[in-house]
Amino acid sequence: MENKLTYSEFQEHLLQAVRQELKTQGSYQCELTHNQKNNVESAGLIIRQEDHVIAPVFYLEKAYQSFLAGMPLQQISRELVEAYQEQVLPEVDLPDLTDYEKIKDRLRVRLVNRENNQSYYKQGPYKLHPMGAEVLYIDLENQGTERMSIQVKTIMAERWGKPEAELFGTALENTQDHEKVSFCSMNEALQELLAEEPMVAPLEESPMYVLSNETRKFGATVLLYPEVAKQIRDKIGKDYYILPSSIHECIILPKEKGMLSVKELRDMVWEINQSQVLPEEVLGNEVYEFRDTVAKVKKCSKEERER
Template sequence: MNYEEFKQCLSAILKEKYAKEEYEVNIRKIVKNNGLCLDGLCIFHKEEPVSPTIYLDSYYQQYTRGALLADIIDDIEKEYARGMRLKPVLPNVEAYYETVRSQIIMRLVNYDKNKEILEECPYIPFHDLAITFRWLAHQDSIGISTALISNKELEVWGISLEQLYEDAVRNTEQLFPAEINRLRDVMAAKGIISEDTDFDLYLVTNEQGINGATCILYNGLLKEFARVHKSSFYLLPSSIHEMMICFADENISEDMLLSLVRKANHVVVTMGEVLSDNIYYYDYICEELSMIENY
């Protein structure tokens, strides 16, 4: 089966299976980060307005590698059941913000690649990026579940963008603590032997390794790193999950750094995880971050 036939087959099987239990099964297009469009399968009960979204691309990959359709159906039902157990309880709208305030977090995304989404949500421009805001509904060892904060919600809450940002910074720093480690140490911990290079790279992310590039927004993080190492440095956005640090006194040109980032984005990083094709420079003396895009 090709992908379209696979989707239709899954939908037909699940619709037949749940027909007597008054469930509705549908597949809808979901726009993710950077305009990535995925097929999401939802199973709604007539008395339950919430359903986890089950993305089908990974299941089709399993199918092309030889997985049985019956096993895939079983895995989808397990994912649905788990999602329903963990589904967020939506608070009363009148007390909404105070109820979710401690769970508001921020996320860095590429501005140009997300213009359509940014029209519908509050954001703060940050060089070629945008700081967006999300509600953290659930977090466990498997991952996190979040919902994008929309302009409509901000209006209902009656709070300012500045207040939203202040709360998001505080919460994100607490819920997703930053980590900065030597790249060679990170790779060694994963059992990967890295090639010797003439320059020293550091990796910036959070403890969870999820959307860790946002850590560069944490209060004083870049300033303290520069102070400890007494050096200016470049930030290389390797993905939405992490950034690499290269000291400015290393024997490598800005053009080379730009080339490394853009090649990685084109060859290695998936479309939905690309953050930027540009690099950033933190000046130790001026304590300022600037963007470098010439190439």
């Protein structure tokens, strides 16, 4: 039966169905892709009109679940083509990626997961960090409200002929200039989220803080900025733990007597990552700390976690 296709077989059958659907509608290219993103590899279908520079990727996990639930392959194909035709593709200012002088101002750095993610971050230059891996990106500006970016691959960096230290230094400076730090109490963050909700009960005071950037996109990266970790310590007046909420933000928890143990905090981080954070947005399952006497971010030791 058709609905007994494996995921791999489904992808091939859907590709042929979409090609057939587009056959009478113009000149299109259609192909399968497997994109390695933070922590996960996703199968997708690319549809490109021949005179367009960019093309959307339609990821297929949900489509396959619909197929297994009984939706006919032809209906899935038709809906996918309709979705492609309804969207407005942005006009992207695509630079010459081989010319370092043209792209150096677009370089950015991100902090991503490294625990189960080597095939992703090792596609290009990277630096290991106590909380993950630092990865280089090129920011692609466009004329709409959305922003696009691509990871710097090894072959790109080799063509530029620049030392990796220079690339990461430039990327960090650019990122600091374009992604300002956002640091607020947990109560302030929740009040911002609930601002539009009517009749919200007063929030209990929370000892925690939220660290991110102003766009809330890859906000954990601000921990790479020089002096940020020390500035937080100066602001709250205490050493603190760092809980990696996601690649977009971290929770700052001042150290207090009678608080949860590091092991309990680590269990909490793991549980939240499993139940509330998308796999591609998980930063890590460990707990980190900043102590004024050490003056740097470090992972809590095994002895501390177990105690």
